[in-house]
Each structure stands twice: as C-alpha cells, then as structure tokens.
Amino acid sequence: MWEYTGKVLEHFRNPKNVGLVENPDGVGEVGSLACGDALKLTFKLGSDGRIAEVKFQTFGCASAIASSSALTEMVKGKTLEEAAKITNQDIADYLGGLPEQKMHCSVMGREALEAAIENHRCGRSGKRVLTGRVVCHCFGVTEEEILRVVRENQLKTVEQVTHYTKAGGGCGKCKADIQGLLTRVAGELLAAEQAAHARSPARKLTNLERIRLIEETLERNVRPALRQDGGDIQLVDVDGARVKVALRGMCAGCQVADFTLRDVVQSKLREFVSEDIVVEDAT
C-alpha cells in the first residue's frame, strides 16, 4: 500500500465538491481513460469576481481523487489571479504530502485549474490541448510541460520527472530526451547563479560579521599551517582595517615571524575578508 497521509485518505473517502457546476464560468479537462487518470473541473464566479462554486469529477486512484478534492477546497473564495498562483506543490502540501510516485496527481490538479481559467478568459475549449513539441508520446507530455514542472519542483532525475508528469513511464523511449531537458534547466540555473554572483557588489559587513569572518579565516586558512610547525595564532583586537594578532607556541619568536604575519596571515585575511586589512603584531 502507498503511504498516504490521513488527509489524503480523508479526502478520498469523503471528497468535497463532487460533480459539475451548472452553467459554469470555466471548465477544465485533463487526462484520459487511456492514461489512467482524468479530471474535469468546473467553477462559477460570484459578483465579487471570486470563485463562488467549484466542483470536480475525477477518474483515478485514491490520491488523484484526494488531490482534486483538495484543489476545490483551496480555490474556493479566491480570485482567478490568486487561484492561478497555486502550484502542484501547494496541492501536495495541503494534503500533508504525497508519495513521490504520486506527485503527477497534484500536477494534474494544477493543469485542470489552468485549463479552466484559460477557458474562462479566452473562451477556448476547456479540454487541455498539447502545445509545442510532444516528448512522451505514451502519456502525451510536452517539452513545455516538462520544463515547467522541472523548474517549479527543482527536479533532478528522469525518475522524478516520471513521478511528476508520467513522462517516460510508458515505453521509456523518451528518457534520453527528458535527460536532455534536465541538463538544459541545470545549465540555465548555473548560468543564472554565476550572473547573479558577478553582479552583486560585496555588501558591507557589520563589525560583528567582520570579526567572525576574521576568526573563521584564521581557523580555516591559517591555523592548520601554523600548527604543523607546533605554533598557533590568537586574535587580539580588531580596529577598523587594523587586525592585531599574537603568535603563540613555536611561532612566537620565530625568525620568520614577520614573513608569516605579512605573507600568510595578512594575505589570507585580505583574500577572504577585505582588501584593506593590515595585520599588526601584538605578540
């Protein structure tokens, strides 16, 4: 048996808002009998522009029924703008979590909601149409859909993509294609991260942060080398850019102490803390 939460079982046993809204303002349909699950969502808006009535019909397993029921409870009373922000993870969270293999049930809920809102706005058919390149022909999953789910849920593996979208769960021929999409998203993320890093100027540290960083740098980048020679270093005081340190053990009174302070301690602190640091000997 699956490890369903109490909330999932509760919504499966006693689903809320089952049926069809009469004269709906929006209809969304996703899935099919062949795929093994399908959801039809209908809603009606109140005079205040908020979702006044919402109902669902679902063909699927216990978690598909529970996800649909949860979705209707979540969108009730929301404006369409608010409802459109609901992600599949929100649906899963509402239910206290879903087994990873069942995450596609929550994705189906989000897709049906989108189709229904789209149907209301453009009057386009509420049946979800596949746009763009189809990657998984067994379950009819497009590149656009896979990229979106990968980005929204930070997916890393082909198996996860299958759990969330079903793509790759049939004949498996599209697995290499899915891996390619994952690699593409990973590349985008990396590029974005590097760009952000390059742009942001180093924020000015507070005194406390500065002292901590100096201590960390001494601990990580200076002490291990000194200890190898039986020495040590102690931070005595920090006064603006002036950092007073005392050499201990074998280092105290060492003939190359000046060299150690300037070429090891000062250069490390300049590298990791700030360019203007001047190290003073307080031994």
Place this chain on the structure above:
Amino acid sequence: MSRVIYLDNNATTMVAPEVVEAMSPFWGERYGNPSSMHAFGGQMHRDVDAARAQVAALIGADPGEIVFTSCGSESDNTAIRGAVDAFGRRVNVVTSRVEHPAVLGQCQDLSEHGVTVHHIPVDASGQLDLVRLGEALRDGPAVVSVMWVNNETGVIFPMAELADMVHAAGGLLHTDAVQAAGKIPIDVRRVPVDLLSLSGHKLHAPKGVGVLYIRRGTRIKPLLLGGHQEENRRAGTENVPYIVGLGRACELARTHLDDLPRLAALRDRLEQGLLATCPDSSVNGDRHQRVATTLNISFEYIEGEAILYSLSDVGICASSGSACSSGSLEPSHVLRAMGVPFTAVHGSVRFSLSRYTTAEEIDYTLAALPPIVTRLRAISPFVQK
C-alpha cells in the same frame, strides 16, 4: 481491522495450521545440519527427504527429481538460465507475453546477452497462440518457458499439448506452475514437462521456499555454486524448517483437491453476482479454461487502486491490474497482451480464493462491492447520466 476477508490468495496465502505444527520442532529441538556426519544432523536429512517425497507425490514425480530452492523466482531463473547454459547458449528461448516477471526478467537478460528470445502472443481470452508457437519452434532448438496457470487471470495453458509440440521440435519445456499447484491436478508422468517451478507461499507454506522439478536426464547448470547439497543442483544449507513445512503443505494440497468444486461454485457466485449488480463490468480471461479460485473482473469508468482502497476500508483484500496499484505507470502486461482495452485494464480487480474462503465471505463481498462501484462512478467524469 476487526475482520479480514482475504481474497488475494494468488499474491500469497495463509500458512496452514498443520504446516506451522509440522515446522515447530525444527527451530529449537531439531536444528541440525542435514550434511553432518552425526546422527543428530542425519535425522534432518531424513526429514528433508520425507518432504521431498511429499512434494514429489503432489506432482507425480520421483523424489530424486525434486530440488528445493528459496522461492518460485529462483526456480524460474535457475530453470531457464541453467538450461540455456547447459546448451552452451546455442539455443533459442521461447516464452509468452503473459509470464511472471521472474521469467520475463531472465529472458530479457538472456536476450541482452545474445540469445534469441521469442515472445508468443495470447488471444483475447488469454490463450496461447499455438500457431505462433509452432513457428517459433521451427526457428531452431529452444528452451521453452510457459506458465501452466496465469497468476492474474487464472487461465490454464494446455500443457500436455505444449509438451508434445516442444518435444516434437526437439526442445526443452519449463513451466512455472506456481499458480497451478493445488488448483489443478498435476502429473508430470502424463504431462511430461522437463522442468517445473513451485512456490511454497502460494500453497499455504511459508514465504522463502520453492521447488524446481528437474526431470531425470535433463541437463541443467546450477545457478548457486559451491555446495554439494541437492545432489550438486543447488548449493546452500537446506532450509530444513521451511522444507518440512512445504512437504506438509503439498500433502495437504493433494487431499484438498476435492475441495475445488466448492471453490468453483463460490467463485462463480461472486462472478455472477457482480456481473448482475454492477453494470458495465466484464470478466477477463478464458472462463472455460480457468482455475476454480481466480476471478479477474473489470469495472468501466473507475480505477483499480481506488476500488482496492475502498475494499480495504471494509476489510476485503484483493488486487488490481491498474497502473496505479502496480507501483509503475504501466497497467498489467497480461491484460494488455490480451488486448483488454485500457479502460477495462485500469478498472480491473482480481479476487483469488483459497480453501479457507467461506460462502459468508463471498456474500459479504457481494454486498460490499456494488456500493463502492456506484460511489466511485459518481465521482468519475466518464459516466454519462
């Protein structure tokens, strides 16, 4: 859960109380190793051989042709791999599209190692396509592995006819009889298969013990090496308590073959009752060539896992061929091979009875299931009112 109505006996069975009793001395008092050179261990050897005779009697074999294994899957793997290896790999493999994963997995691996594997299709009733089998057999010497009884539908393959075909073509026949033992009479003298697999836990013995019948003179390379046990056919110290339990279970299975007409009547009552009370339902599998204990039935417009959870809520255990209940996204390969439409595969439920099933339990299920079907159909978008 206050009461459990267990209708999932093709998945596993209750260990019979008589089996538990037969096993009980072998934990504390009689723990010896059958291979030991002392009287204490030697006695265990006699106990294992007594069990061997009990198993042999169930299938009409000679005790010397019985090899104990750890499970049905080990027996299947040993049979196919061992026979192919004994041929030096210059042999084809022929199997069906509806086999147990233990057989299909081994065949897949062999095909990845250069062995030609033919998968014979089945018809809409789940019966093997004998014309295609004949064609595959003309492709050269073959190790053939086809199940005697299908685990999902209960459909019985015509094993005597298959043995004739395979032997006429110079092939070797293995059959996975895990679902056949105790459910139909088996006699390897009259139906001369060369290799046959059994599993303990499908016939009221514990999980963790199986049998491979190897007809005398059949060449087979063992899978487990490094021990003289089972006459060098399967290394590893004998699992004495389980082997003794399996022997007793086979003895009981033989005497309970008389019980099959009663079970067939119960199964038919369940089948007729459900077909009558649930519209848009249909039975999967050949109803004329089927074991007495299995019913595979599809309910249109609803999904199997949802049915199973609802049944479980009222204490009834069954299983389904739907994708969601399999843990993968693919629904039952058996029903798909039969060409059962997706709609019916997703809504399929398998009920499997045992000699412990009572008329009262069947009636309880007959009362409990129709409201579940109605409730789930009320949620489904595919039912037009």
